[in-house]
Amino acid sequence: MSLSHHHLNTNILPTLSATIPTPFPLVFSAPIVSFLSFISYSPLSLPSSPPIFSPFPSSLPTRKKMATAFSPSKFAAQPFPLNTTSQNNPLTIPTTASPFLGSTRKLIRLSSSSNLNIRRRSGTVVAVSDVVKENKSKSTLNLLITKEEGLELYEDMVLGRAFEDMCAQMYYRGKMFGFVHLYNGQEAISTGFIKLLKQQDSVVSTYRDHVHALSKGVSARAVMSELFGKTTGCCRGQGGSMHMFSREHNVLGGFAFIGEGIPVATGAAFTSKYKREVLKEADCDHVTLAFFGDGTCNNGQFFECLNMAALWKLPIVFVVENNLWAIGMSHLRATSDPQIYKKGPAFGMPGVHVDGMDVLKVREVAKEAIGRARRGEGPTLVECETYRFRGHSLADPDELRDPAEKAHYAARDPITALKKYLIENSLASEADLKAIDKKIDEVVEEAVEFADESPVPPRSQLLENVFADPKGFGIGPDGQYRCEDPKFTEGTAQV
Amino acid sequence: MAATFHGVGATVAALSSSSSSSSSSSSSSSSSPSNSFGSKILLSSPSRSFSVRKRASFTMVRSEGSMNFDLNFKGRRAQQLIANAVATKADSSPASSSSKPGHELLLFEALREGLEEEMERDPRVCVMGEDVGHYGGSYKVTKGLATKFGDLRVLDTPIAENSFTGMGIGAAMTGLRPVVEGMNMGFLLLAFNQISNNCGMLHYTSGGQFTIPIVIRGPGGVGRQLGAEHSQRLESYFQSIPGIQMVACSTPYNAKGLMKAAIRSENPVILFEHVLLYNLKERIPDEDYICNLEEAEMVRPGEHVTILTYSRMRYHVMQAAKTLVNKGYDPGVIDIRSLKPFDLYTIGNSVKKTHRVLIVEECMRTGGIGASLIAAITENFDDYLDAPIMCLSSQDVPTPYAGTLEEWTVVQPAQIVAAVEQLCQ
Numbered sequence: 003m004s005l006s007h008h009h010l011n012t013n014i015l016p017t018l019s020a021t022i023p024t025p026f027p028l029v030f031s032a033p034i035v036s037f038l039s040f041i042s043y044s045p046l047s048l049p050s051s052p053p054i055f056s057p058f059p060s061s062l063p064t065r066k067k068m069a070t071a072f073s074p075s076k077f078a079a080q081p082f083p084l085n086t087t088s089q090n091n092p093l094t095i096p097t098t099a100s101p102f103l104g105s106t107r108k109l110i111r112l113s114s115s116s117n118l119n120i121r122r123r124s125g126t127v128v129a130v131s132d133v134v135k136e137n138k139s140k141s142t143l144n145l146l147i148t149k150e151e152g153l154e155l156y157e158d159m160v161l162g163r164a165f166e167d168m169c170a171q172m173y174y175r176g177k178m179f180g181f182v183h184l185y186n187g188q189e190a191i192s193t194g195f196i197k198l199l200k201q202q203d204s205v206v207s208t209y210r211d212h213v214h215a216l217s218k219g220v221s222a223r224a225v226m227s228e229l230f231g232k233t234t235g236c237c238r239g240q241g242g243s244m245h246m247f248s249r250e251h252n253v254l255g256g257f258a259f260i261g262e263g264i265p266v267a268t269g270a271a272f273t274s275k276y277k278r279e280v281l282k283e284a285d286c287d288h289v290t291l292a293f294f295g296d297g298t299c300n301n302g303q304f305f306e307c308l309n310m311a312a313l314w315k316l317p318i319v320f321v322v323e324n325n326l327w328a329i330g331m332s333h334l335r336a337t338s339d340p341q342i343y344k345k346g347p348a349f350g351m352p353g354v355h356v357d358g359m360d361v362l363k364v365r366e367v368a369k370e371a372i373g374r375a376r377r378g379e380g381p382t383l384v385e386c387e388t389y390r391f392r393g394h395s396l397a398d399p400d401e402l403r404d405p406a407e408k409a410h411y412a413a414r415d416p417i418t419a420l421k422k423y424l425i426e427n428s429l430a431s432e433a434d435l436k437a438i439d440k441k442i443d444e445v446v447e448e449a450v451e452f453a454d455e456s457p458v459p460p461r462s463q464l465l466e467n468v469f470a471d472p473k474g475f476g477i478g479p480d481g482q483y484r485c486e487d488p489k490f491t492e493g494t495a496q497v
Numbered sequence: 498m499a500a501t502f503h504g505v506g507a508t509v510a511a512l513s514s515s516s517s518s519s520s521s522s523s524s525s526s527s528s529s530p531s532n533s534f535g536s537k538i539l540l541s542s543p544s545r546s547f548s549v550r551k552r553a554s555f556t557m558v559r560s561e562g563s564m565n566f567d568l569n570f571k572g573r574r575a576q577q578l579i580a581n582a583v584a585t586k587a588d589s590s591p592a593s594s595s596s597k598p599g600h601e602l603l604l605f606e607a608l609r610e611g612l613e614e615e616m617e618r619d620p621r622v623c624v625m626g627e628d629v630g631h632y633g634g635s636y637k638v639t640k641g642l643a644t645k646f647g648d649l650r651v652l653d654t655p656i657a658e659n660s661f662t663g664m665g666i667g668a669a670m671t672g673l674r675p676v677v678e679g680m681n682m683g684f685l686l687l688a689f690n691q692i693s694n695n696c697g698m699l700h701y702t703s704g705g706q707f708t709i710p711i712v713i714r715g716p717g718g719v720g721r722q723l724g725a726e727h728s729q730r731l732e733s734y735f736q737s738i739p740g741i742q743m744v745a746c747s748t749p750y751n752a753k754g755l756m757k758a759a760i761r762s763e764n765p766v767i768l769f770e771h772v773l774l775y776n777l778k779e780r781i782p783d784e785d786y787i788c789n790l791e792e793a794e795m796v797r798p799g800e801h802v803t804i805l806t807y808s809r810m811r812y813h814v815m816q817a818a819k820t821l822v823n824k825g826y827d828p829g830v831i832d833i834r835s836l837k838p839f840d841l842y843t844i845g846n847s848v849k850k851t852h853r854v855l856i857v858e859e860c861m862r863t864g865g866i867g868a869s870l871i872a873a874i875t876e877n878f879d880d881y882l883d884a885p886i887m888c889l890s891s892q893d894v895p896t897p898y899a900g901t902l903e904e905w906t907v908v909q910p911a912q913i914v915a916a917v918e919q920l921c922q
Contacts, residue, residue, distance in 0.1 A: 204671065206667075235704070236704065237702060237703050237704035237706070238704035238705065239704075240701055240702055240703075240704050241702040241703060241704060242702075245702040245703070247699075247702070247703035247704065247706050247707060248706065249703075249706040249707060254667065254670060254671070254707070255699065255702075255703070256702070256703075257694070257695075258694070259690065259694060262663070262690060262691070262694055262695060264660075264663070265659065265660040265661070265662070265663020265664045265666070265667060265691060266663050266664075266666055266667035266670065266695060267667060268660065268663070268664045268667060269663065269664035269665060269666060269667020269668040269669070269670070269671065270667045270668070270670065270671045271667075272664055272667070272668050272673075273667070273668045273671040273672055273673050274671075275649070276623065276649060276650075276668070276673060277672070279649055280620065280623075280647065280649055280650055281620055281621070302657075302659065302660075303659055303660050303663065306655070306657035306659065306660035306661075307660050307663075307664075309655055309657070310654070310655060310657065310660060310661070310664065313655070466705070467700055467701045467703075467704060467705035468700070468701055468739055468740050469700070469740060469742075469763075469764045470700055470705075470708040470709070470710070470763035470764055471762055471763040471764050473790075473791055474742045474762075474764045474790075474791070474838065475838055476791045476835065476837075476838025476839060476840065476841070477791050477792065477838070477840045477841060477842045477843075478841055478842065479841045479842060479845045479877045479878070480842070481842040483791070484838075
């Protein structure tokens with residue numbers, strides 16, 4: 003099954019927790035965006051099983067069936083234009099959500115001109131790539147990014163790539179050990195999403211977290227030192243490759259077990275909502291991004307958190323980096339329904355599929371999803387189709403994957419694509435980009451030097467951070483708290 | 498075999514013989530009463546220690562001399578009147594219990610009170626768990642809190658232990674102070690991933706950047722024919738996890754104190770409650786107090802043997818102690834309370850005095866708290882031991898449903914008496 007078609011498939015259900023009175027406001031999103039469409043239905047006629055909206059007409063249940071799945075039978079799986087939302091609704095639910103900003107205006111024009119097309123299909127499928135092409139053809143001024151943004155994106159992706167390549171070198175030279183998972187090829191996702199965040203927004207990742215940390219703002223030196231196991235690393239050398247944390251930049255990890263970070267991200271989103279609603283910090287609109295892979299989408303924690311996030315409308319975006327492989331397990335062999343974005347609507351949140359090798363497409367989707375979360379409309383599931391150019395980790399010989407597949411995706415290298423876009427649209431010159439390349443090379447080299455020269459952790463660091471309150475080590479036989487012994491952190495005491 | 502004591506009468510009766518030894522030590526202590534049972538006896542004699550300890554008097558004598566009993570506990574707490582014996586005697590009231598300071602409540606109410614006080618004190622404290630909100634908690638520990646604090650602060654979660662525990666951890670990392678309730682401690686086995694990997698480790702692996710001030714609590718232990726899966730003792734499974742603290746409450750006094758201390762602690766704390774102890778009644782002080790998380794509780798000082806116990810087994814031990822005292826022994830009983838880390842000071846002092854140790858626990862024999870305690874005591878106090886440490890634990894069996902079998906699974910007072918007799922030969 004080829005996944006070369008990278009159009010945008012979207013399925014959205016309004017998030018209604020309607021049958022049970024709750025203190026949370028009922029948010030009914032009526033406005034239409036052509037690539038994120040909403041289907042309204044009366045809460046009284048909630049079907050017993052969620053309706054299935056498939057973007058592929060071939061696998062769609064018949065119209066009739068869908069109509070009877072909810073009553074009134076007038077409902078069809080169509081996008082409702084903005085002004086007729088309440089007509090078919092016996093219950094008028096007040097709209098508290100504002101329409102999507104930005105790309106909405108550009109895209110609605112497209113949908114109204116091709117209404118017929120849309121009505122013929124039962125799904126609501128508009129390819130973002132089509133939209134982007136439309137925009138580009140309409141006017142050269144209607145670009146998705148400015149020059150500054152373009153250069154920022156380019157620099158971030160080049161940093162990620164150069165850093166990871168350097169990691170590989172250092173690993174084979176014996177400077178870092180253990181399991182190191184590199185992000186080559188997936189930079190568009192990290193850059194596309196994280197560059198839209200504020201400092202107070204949080205990012206939660208997996209073991210493939212170097213580039214997420216770098217995109218969020220952790221310095222290359224801190225990450226490299228951490229990889230070398232030096233005390234100047236972002237986690238004092240105690241975390242390692244798979245546990246990148248930064249309080250300052252709100253990088254909440256770095257988790258070795260897949261799926262483990264998703265509840266933590268849900269918790270961070272919960273805190274954001276709590277701050278706004280309980281602690282009355284009215285302007286708290288911090289968003290959390292949870293990055294994880296295709297393998298994680300078969301894990302219970304994923305589903306449990308989708309449920310909770312949608313239930314409480316937490317400001318979180320679930321970003322699936324579907325690189326088709328979980329070590330040596332192909333996504334298609336592991337998953338009953340490999341279209342991960344479809345799992346979003348099952349829980350009441352939009353599920354979006356996007357080409358993860360194109361940073362601009364990712365960025366557009368990210369804007370919508372993050373905007374949604376910021377406005378309090380709830381979570382979004384974004385599936386990014388991407389590929390890792392290297393093996394699962396530096397210990398993986400990567401013999402299982404088809405070279406043709408690798409070549410196919412290598413041709414879609416996100417950095418090359420962005421470079422081409424910038425040059426073709428005269429946003430930057432070759433010289434600009436080469437200068438950035440050179441600058442990044444220097445940054446990475448300097449990071450390695452810094453890490454090399456940093457000291458290794460001393461013995462006294464061994465037990466220092468086990469407890470936030472070191473009284474937790476207890477009272478020793480002499481009546482003193484163990485932590486009062488200055489040599490205690492060296493681990494000589496018995497706990 | 499009845500192990501729970503309902504009402505003041507039973508508890509007082511159990512320790513009527515030990516009141517003399519406990520009273521002297523408790524009047525000198527300034528913090529928690531050294532003998533929570535003995536304290537009931539103490540309180541009935543107003544001449545004892547009133548002037549030493551500040552207690553909020555809940556009776557206000559009005560100018561016209563009528564009694565005003567402000568039964569609002571919180572209001573009482575605000576008044577820190579030092580009542581002398583005479584004034585208290587004059588405030589003789591229709592209800593005999595109101596002449597004693599403090600207020601009487603059941604253990605689950607004490608937990609609720611501690612939780613409520615902390616939630617009032619710090620708006621970042623929140624509760625998460627199944628049925629904690631509208632239902633009020635399956636053991637009523639959070640009853641009324643959702644109405645008072647709202648659905649977001651007392652969050653009814655879906656049945657997803659691993660994820661909502663992880664959510665609590667994420668919330669703790671980003672500034673809140675959640676209290677996660679496992680409806681039954683056994684359900685937290687589903688959250689083992691989050692508790693072991695994230696709760697215990699993230700402070701360390703982040704290099705100290707993130708603190709996780711979470712409290713994970715729930716009832717565990719062998720109940721009344723609840724079946725194997727609802728009768729688990731998870732303290733033995735969690736004890737190896739570095740980075741967490743474990744405490745077990747056994748009386749309303751230490752339940753409230755430990756709850757408050759756990760919430761205020763910056764470390765992740767697992768608070769083990771026991772299903773059969775929720776209806777214990779005790780009189781606890783009105784004023785704000787906490788119990789130190791790392792300290793053990795000297796229940797009954799003794800000369801002949803040190804009996805170390807925690808949670809429900811404390812009551813079996815005290816019952817056995819009654820028998821032992823009648824037989825002429827003088828058992829010292831320590832409720833270790835802090836399961837991780839052990840309070841080796843209190844334990845060591847007693848060991849140095851008695852030279853004999855008996856551990857009575859509800860954990861399984863293999864790899865339980867007792868096993869760790871034996872190791873710790875042997876390592877530190879081997880010179881002081883006259884006899885090998887004896888450890889009475891539950892049988893290594895999934896708790897059977899049948900009442901008789903279940904009875905034989907846990908340690909009974911008769912076995913404790915026999916063990917002490919054997920130890921003291």
